[in-house]
Amino acid sequence: MTSSLDRARALVAAARTSYPTDSDARARLAVCAARLDEPLRVALAGSIKAGKSTLLNAFVGQDIAPTDATECTRVVTWYRNGATPTVTAHYDGGRTVPVTVQRPAGRLTFDLGDLTADRVDRIDVDWPAGALTHTTIVDTPGTSSLSRDVSARTLDMLTPEDGVSGADAVVYLMRSLSASDVQFLGRIGAHVGGESGPLGVVGVVSRADEVGAGRADAMLSAQEVASRFASELESTGLCQAVVPVAGLLALGARTLRQSEFAVFEALAAVPDAELQVAMLSVDRFGRDDAALPVDGALRRQLADRFGLFGIRSAVTLIRLGVNDSPSLAAELVKRSGLDELRQVIDVQFGQRAEQLKAHSALVALERVLEAHPTPQSPDLLAEARRLLADVHGFAELRMLGRLRSGDTGLPTGELAELHRLLGGFGIGATQRLGLPDDATPDLLNAAALAAVRAWRARADHPLLDPFTVLACRTAARSAEGVLAELGES
Known part of the structure; x- marks a missing residue:
């Protein structure tokens, strides 16, 4: 079966041939094509002092991101896997300069020298770290900074006015849930997910130990806060999950x-x-x-x-x-909550990296074709929109997000089965079907076929509301996908 990434790659290649002389369109499509071959881009966003850099360091397991409020924390910083630690500042619209890494009083910082944050476009950090092998992490300045220029850097990277989001997925950190958080999450969803809604947005109640003032039961208090935030956010469908994390711990x-x-x-x-x-x-x-x-x-x-x-x-x-x-x-x-967040990110982002990257590329392609119309554009645009609509993994991600806020009326057991079949606990066949890893092919086929029949039958129940019918049909389609994969293996 041709993967979503391969289909997107082929369509971008076809589009590039339709612009033999348009240098701007060719340049944008070249970036689009290169992005398909890069690791998944996950951005850390949120208000100032939310703990983004600390969480990044915890993810990687090394002190590689400055946490003190210096000039470098006011700049969008890209962390990629590299053979040796190298830090480069891009400034003045195209110039670059190596950045010195210092550890005054044991705290890591990047010395920008005479450069000020307003001149720096971005900082690239190449660092030998296993956590960065398949994921590029983008640390963004605080969205609620008193400096409008600092907040604008994050907005320009994640929600550009005339382009596609620089991230495939977003981890959004918050210490409270304000109207500005909801508004910004809405903007992120529109850009990362396009008109169909957000695909990869996970919320984090950061510095969770401070919710309970550092008491022994602090994480229990933080879990209650996370549940409340989740209820409020999920009612708008703005993120797939909210997890409390004590980043410092x-x-x-x-x-x-x-x-x-x-x-x-x-x-x-x-x-x-x-x-x-x-x-x-x-x-x-x-x-x-x-x-x-x-x-x-x-x-x-x-x-x-x-x-x-x-x-x-x-x-x-x-x-x-x-x-x-x-x-x-x-x-x-x-106890810090990092393991739970890792699991959520793996299910929501890691296991669906190809789908998320393909979605970013298709949305980018769509905008290029609209901005630079050619005789071939209508057919290419129709195919791009068909792929955006037809990739079932996108529908699963959106349904998982909606299920957290929508009441299906299904019994608890069936609701858990629905989550599992949609890939909420992993996208492997055994994970979707709730079977052991060593299940035989015959058992897997029988279970997948039974799931197709069961969820089709549920979808046909005359008393179900439209949302539940859609959820059941999505689950049936997921089971059909498992059957198709088993048939090709």
Whole structure:
């Protein structure tokens, strides 16, 4: 079966031949074609101080993005996989200059020298990191910056007035849910998803440990906030999921040092009542005269790296029996919410990377053909729109988003089956059908055929509302797709 990426690639190639002399159209189509061969582009967006750079570092598992408010954090920065660490600034509309990486007081920063942010178009960071092999991450300036120029950089990259979004998918970080967040998410959805609505937008309640003021139950409070945000956002269909993440804890856990584990062990030996008094605030915890078996400077460093929630979590885990740094790191990552976010991103973005890239290319192609009409444009445009409409993976993504806000009236078990069949837990045949990985081909075929019949029958029920009928038909089509793939394997 020809993939959505191959179909988009062939159509872009055909369009390029229809512009033998139009240099502008050829240049735009060349960019479109090159983008199909690039890794998936995922942008981190959100208000200022939402924790985008910290989350990026946690994803990668290395300190590669500056987190302090410097000139470089006011610029759109692209992070790609590279053989050696290299940072380049593009400025003044076409010039480039190498950027020095510095670590003053242990904090990474990019030294732009005499360049100011208003002159820099973007920063490219090539870094050897496994997490960047199949994904390019774009860190954007805060959308609610007091400087309109800074916010405009993010808008121009994600929602350009006369072009296609620079991202295939977006992770949107927020600490609250304001009208400006909803408005901006709507703009993102229109550009990333085109007129048919958003395809790849996931919301994150960032700095989630601060929602509960660093208490031991902070993530439970953050989960409630995320659920509320999800209900409000999903009623508008603006994103597929909302996940709470304590980015600082996630980064600290992924870069946990043996010396820090030893400090946590020492703190775990302090009587709980005494430790709780010392941890009433960050300032109190870091005081040099605190009666704790750890130097004040080390405690301040620990609070800076993990936050009070992270310290409380680490101490609790050690008291419960975690006795080595790798085990502690894994448990802290789990408690940070990063594992859940990774899973959501893998299902929504990673496993559908070809579909998302194809969609971006087809939307870009559509705009080129409209802006530069030729005698071949009507046929090419019709084919591009047919592919945009016919790729079932797009319909699945949109339906998964709508299911979070739309009441289908289906029983709980059938609703869970619907989510699974649409690829909500993975797009492999066994994942869609809820079967073990070692299921035989005969069992897979039988289960897929049964799913086709069951969901067709549900769609034909005379008492179902139109939305539920559409959901059932989409599920039946997904089951048919599984059957088709099994027949070709």
